[in-house]
Amino acid sequence: MDHLDKLEAKSVHILREAYAAFGNLCMLWSIGKDSTVLLWLARKAFYGHVPFPLVHVDTHYKIPEMIEYRDRLAKEYGLYMIYGENKEALEAGETFPEGKVSHMECCKRLKTEALTHTLNGTWPRYRLNLQTGEYEQDTDTAAYTGVIVGARSDEEGSRSKERYFSPRDKYNDWNLDDQPPEFWNQFKTDFAPGTHVRIHPLLDWTELNIWEYIERENIPTVSLYYNQGDGTRYRSLGCAPCTKPIKSESRNPREIIEELKTGALSNIAERSGREQDKEDGGLETLRRNGYM
CATH class of the missing domain: 3.40.50.620 (HUPs)
Structure with a gap:
C-alpha cells in the first residue's frame, strides 16, 4: 500500500x-x-x-x-x-x-x-x-x-x-x-x-494528498479550482462576495499538484481568500x- x-x-x-x-x-x-x-x-x-x-x-x-x-x-x-x-x-x-x-x-x-x-x-x-x-x-x-x-x-x-x-x-x-x-x-x-x-x-x-487522490481516482470537481485562461483559480470555495481567487496558471489536478510541490504556496494560507x-x-x- x-x-x-x-x-x-x-x-x-x-x-x-x-x-x-x-x-x-x-x-x-x-x-x-x-x-x-x-x-x-x-x-x-x-x-x-x-x-x-x-x-x-x-x-x-x-x-x-x-x-x-x-x-x-x-x-x-x-x-x-x-x-x-x-x-x-x-x-x-x-x-x-x-x-x-x-x-x-x-x-x-x-x-x-x-x-x-x-x-x-x-x-x-x-x-x-x-x-x-x-x-x-x-x-x-x-x-x-x-x-x-x-x-x-x-x-x-x-x-x-x-x-x-x-x-x-x-x-x-x-x-x-x-x-x-x-x-x-x-x-x-x-x-x-x-x-x-x-x-x-x-x-x-493534506491539501497535496487531496489533489493527488482527485487525480488518481479521476474525481469530478468544480472547474472553479482551475485556471480558465485568466491566470487565476480558487484554492478554497465559499460565498461569492467573500471569496477571492489566487493567481495561478494551474488548469488541472496534475498542474495543481506540481504547483504545491514547488512550495510556491507554502507561505500563503489555503483559506487566505476567505474574508471571514x-x-x-x-x-x-x-x-x-x-x-x-
Whole structure:
C-alpha cells in the first residue's frame, strides 16, 4: 500500500465505524474539494451507495456553478440530498452583501445558525426529489446525532485541534478542552445522550494528498479550482462576495499538484481568500459555536 492507499483505508474505516456507532448520521457536503473526496470515500466504503443524507447549508450566495455541480452529482449518484437555510435572515437582508452586517456576523447567521437548526431539525430541511429534480420540504425532522465533516488538520489552525470523533454539546458548541484522547487508532464512539458528534475522516490528509487522490481516482470537481485562461483559480470555495481567487496558471489536478510541490504556496494560507477568516476571532470563533 502506498501513502494514499493507507489514508483511504483509514478514512473508510472511520466512515464504517461512524455508521455502526450512530443511529442518525449525516454528512456535510460543502461542494468543495475536501467534502467531495469525502463523498467519494463514502461511496467506496458502502459499495457505491451512501446510506445517510448529504447536507448542504445554502447561503444563497454561492457561485452558481457550485449549486449546479451539487445537483448534477446528487442526481448521478442517487444521493439523499438535503439543504438547509436561514430563511429569516435572508428575507430580512441581514447579510454582508446587503451591507447590514460584518463578514463574521453574516457567516454566523447564514452558516452557523442555519447549520445548527438544520442538524437538529427545528428549521425546514429541503430534500432533492430525484424523479422531478426539484427540492421539497423533507418530512424527516429527527436530529442528526452524528455528522461527518471533511475537515483537515493542516487547512487551518482550529481544525488541528479536532479529534476523529469530536463531541459537541446539544447546541453544537465545541469545548476544545474536553476532547477525548485517541491513541493507536482507538476511537471513542460512546457518548452521553444529547451529545452531538462530529466525525472527521480526512483529519490526516493534506491539501497535496487531496489533489493527488482527485487525480488518481479521476474525481469530478468544480472547474472553479482551475485556471480558465485568466491566470487565476480558487484554492478554497465559499460565498461569492467573500471569496477571492489566487493567481495561478494551474488548469488541472496534475498542474495543481506540481504547483504545491514547488512550495510556491507554502507561505500563503489555503483559506487566505476567505474574508471571514481575517476578522477578529476568525474561523475558530465560528467553529466553537458550531460552524464546520
